[in-house]
Amino acid sequence: MNSETLRPLFDLPRDLAYLNCAYMGPMPRFAANAGQTAYDQRQRPWELDIQDRFFDQPEALRAEAAKLFGAAADDIALIPAASYGLAIAARNLPLSTGQEILALDGQFPSNVYIWREKAAQSGATMKTVTRSANESWTEAVLAAIGPQTAIAALPEVHWADGGRVDLKAVSDKLRAHGAKLVLDLTQSLGTAPFDLAAIRPDFAIAAGYKWLLGPYTMGYGYIAPEHQSGIPLEEGWIVREGAEDFARLVDYADRHAPGARRFDMGERSGFQLVPAALESLKWLNGLGLDTLRDGLLARTTDIEDAVRPYGAHCDTPDRGGHYLCLALPDHAPKDLARRLMARGVSVSQRGDRLRVTPHLYTDGADIDRFASAIKAELA
Structure with missing residues (x-):
């Protein structure tokens, strides 16, 4: 599917090349409209359908999220943030004195702080995995796994350099040591x-x-079936068996709703968030994950080809196909991202690298604008 068909679905000015999806994906117009409609309806709470808003729409969202993981809807929890889901994992995984938790060097903080705290409480240690310039993250992680490894808390793609982790290879070695995988x-x-059957994460x-193009404060967590009887962070009313019957809520239920629902956040029905998130996930699933993979790789490849003559290039071994982190020449301005924004290009700067993350709405005019701006600043 070409970008000329997709770009009008987003509120993207023609004089802006938005290449910053890893910072925040723009919601499609139709998703934003669904959210706005929900806000308008929220002014009249007496008109809200209880079954639809409290239960049916969140379940529809759960089912769409499950498709992205390659999981069953019962395996998905609705969470407000990455840190919340990681805290669920930390609460429910055993850890003993002398064991190790693996994390990547420079990993995003939400997937570090919770494990530092758990290690400190358990007498375990954090082991930071570093890589050499010509080494992939996969090679570095595999070399770090050993008998003391209890948990590997990893991304699939490093947020700063775009390097990919071969999660199947890592999972296989972790399981050989009896270790757990949190992603x-x-x-x-x-x-x-996402090959769930091959990777077999615990969380x-x-x-x-x-990349899911939805609203802030709405996220998704996969909990493997063997962990679904674990301890949630909250004890909300809506995750209990029989919660649909408002007349009997004080007939307190001991049993949770089935599957991973016990781990849902409080107020998971998010009247203003769920409709927008649902539309975005339905659209992505409609496009198909193979289409997304191929289209995003084509765009990052075209972008790298366009700017390579000006000294910007990707030197990350085995990068994620949708993720381009450009090494810059020594004379590159320290405030390059700000300068590019002044020329109508939105990207992120992470240390001495420029993070460039397009989506399927990115077209040839966007790539030309970026290349011209890079030429003006670096050539």
């Missing part, structure tokens, strides 16, 4: 197929406002 898929879910989470 933050915020920078990858929805950009390519996997994703915030919904980046």
Whole structure:
């Protein structure tokens, strides 16, 4: 599907090349409209359909999220943030004195702080995995796994350099040592197929406002069936058996709703959030994950080809196909991202790298604008 068909679905000015989806994905117009309609309806609460708003729409969202993980709807929890889902994982995984938790060097903080705290409480240690310039993250992680490894808390794609982790290879070695795998898929879910059966994570989470093009404060967590009887962070009313019957809520239920629903956040029905998130996920699933993978790789490849003559290039081994982190020449301005924004290009700067993350709405005019701006600043 070409960008000329898709770009009008987004409120993207023609004089702006938005190449910053890893920072925040723009919601499609139809998703934003669904959210606005929900806000308008919220002014008249007496008109809200209880079954639809409290239960049916969240269940529809759960089912759409499950497709992205390659999971069953029962395996998905609705969460507000990556940190929330990671806290669920930390609460429900055993850890003993002398064991290790693996994390990547420079990993996003939400997938570090919770494990530092758990290690400190358990007498375990954090082991930071570093890589050499010509080494992939997969190679570095495989070399770090050993008998003391209890948990590997990893992304699929590193948020700063775009390097990919071969999660199947890592999972196989972890299981050989009896270790657990916790994934933050915020920078990858929805950009390519996720092979759940091969990777077999214990927990996997994703915030919904980046590549999933949804609202802030709505995310998704996969909880493997063997962990679904665990301890949630909250004890909300709506995750209990029989919660649909408002007349009997004080007939307190001991049993939780089935599957991963016990781990849902409080107020998970999010009247203003769920309708928008649902429309975005339905659209992504309608496009198909193979289409997303191929289209995003084609765009990042075209972008790299366009700017390579000016000294910007990707030197990350085995990068994620949707993710381009450009190494810059020594004379590049320290405030390059700000300068590019002044020329109508939105990207992110992470240290000495420029993070360029398009989506399927990115077209040839966007790539030309970026290349011209890079030429003006670097050539």
